[in-house]
Amino acid sequence: MEAVQQAVDRSDLQLSHKKLLKRKEKFDFSARLRLGRVLFVGEGNFSFSLSLAKQKAVSVSSILATAYEAEDDLTDAAYQNAGKLIGLGVQVKTGVDATRLSETIGSRRFATIIFQFPNVASRDPKYVQNPNHVLVSRFLKSSRPHLKRGGVVVISTVDSPFYEGALKMNEAARKAGFAEPDIYDYQPSDFAGYTHQNTADEDSAIDDHGSFATFAFSG
Numbered sequence: 001m002e003a004v005q006q007a008v009d010r011s012d013l014q015l016s017h018k019k020l021l022k023r024k025e026k027f028d029f030s031a032r033l034r035l036g037r038v039l040f041v042g043e044g045n046f047s048f049s050l051s052l053a054k055q056k057a058v059s060v061s062s063i064l065a066t067a068y069e070a071e072d073d074l075t076d077a078a079y080q081n082a083g084k085l086i087g088l089g090v091q092v093k094t095g096v097d098a099t100r101l102s103e104t105i106g107s108r109r110f111a112t113i114i115f116q117f118p119n120v121a122s123r124d125p126k127y128v129q130n131p132n133h134v135l136v137s138r139f140l141k142s143s144r145p146h147l148k149r150g151g152v153v154v155i156s157t158v159d160s161p162f163y164e165g166a167l168k169m170n171e172a173a174r175k176a177g178f179a180e181p182d183i184y185d186y187q188p189s190d191f192a193g194y195t196h197q198n199t200a201d202e203d204s205a206i207d208d209h210g211s212f213a214t215f216a217f218s219g
Contacts, residue, residue, distance in 0.1 A: 027154065027184040027214040029114070029191075033058045036111030036148065040065040041098040041139070044196070046081035048116050051191040053090050060089040064105070066096035077195075099138035101146055113143045114154045117196055118167075130166040140176030140217060147219035153178070156186045159213040169215050181215040188212065 032038065033052055040049040040063070049065035052058060065085055067078065071094045074082065082092045096104045098115055118139065120131045136155065143153045157163050170180050188194055 025184060026186065026190070027216055029154075030055050030058065032112040032152065032154070033063070037062045037109070038064070039101075039105070039108075039110040039113045039146065041068075041096060041101070041113065041115050042118060043067045043078075043116075044069075045075060045078040046085055046092070047077070047194045048114075048191060049090065050081045050085055050088075051194045053085060053088050054192075061091075063090045064093060064108075064110075065090055066093045066104075068095070068097060070095045099135065099142050101142045105146065107145075109146050109148045109151070111148050111151050112154060113146065113151070115139060116156050117158070118155060130168075132166050133168045133172060136167050136169065137172040137175045140172055140178060144176060144178075144219065149219070151219040153217040153219065154214060155181075155217075156212060156214045159186075159211040173217055176217075178217040178219070181217045184214040184216065186212040186214040 029052055033055070034057055043049055043065050044067060046065055046067065049063065053060050053063055053065075063085075065082075067074065067082075069078070074094065082094075085092050093104065098118070118132065118135050120135050139155075140153060147153065155169075157167060157169075173179065173181055188196060
């Protein structure tokens with residue numbers, strides 16, 4: 001039992017250390033958008049891509065913003081934001097499955113691929129794994145062929161032991177052939193106009209949380 005307790009203590013120490021490292025800096029989304037073509041997946045209401053597309057020095061023509069939902073299934077807010085993106089010169093596409101990108105975006109490659117708060121709105125195990133871990137793993141595998149040399153895949157999530165245990169980011173990275181991700185602090189309030197939308201409804205899961213993280217997987 002003593003050995004087990006020591007292992008638990010080491011695990012807790014590693015988790016605390018990781019959180020400390022995470023909070024040293026934030027991921028610079030704006031800088032990434034200036035480095036080349038960018039793909040947003042799972043955009044939901046398109047408010048995150050719209051927030052970034054409005055920033056200065058961003059080449060809107062290099063952005064492809066996508067949603068899993070078909071056009072007819074978009075919420076009113078999503079439809080309005082999609083129209084604003086198109087008006088800015090951003091390419092918008094619906095019906096894009098983040099785990100099967102080649103089927104809808106062909107062979108295009110990007111400097112950055114961004115997925116904010118991936119969630120399948122279910123906790124029912126899939127292949128004896130949390131379904132959100134399966135989603136992230138499959139998304140990372142699907143993304144690899146679409147990354148340019150030096151490209152980065154970016155995922156933001158709630159920062160909590162529950163989400164860390166459900167998503168298992170390091171394990172998902174290994175399955176997809178990535179090294180362990182760099183971890184950054186993330187604050188949704190830093191992005192003007194951004195409102196998170198749940199997969200199953202128009203509510204926001206992030207309203208109930210105060211700590212968030214961005215994981216960057218280098219290709």
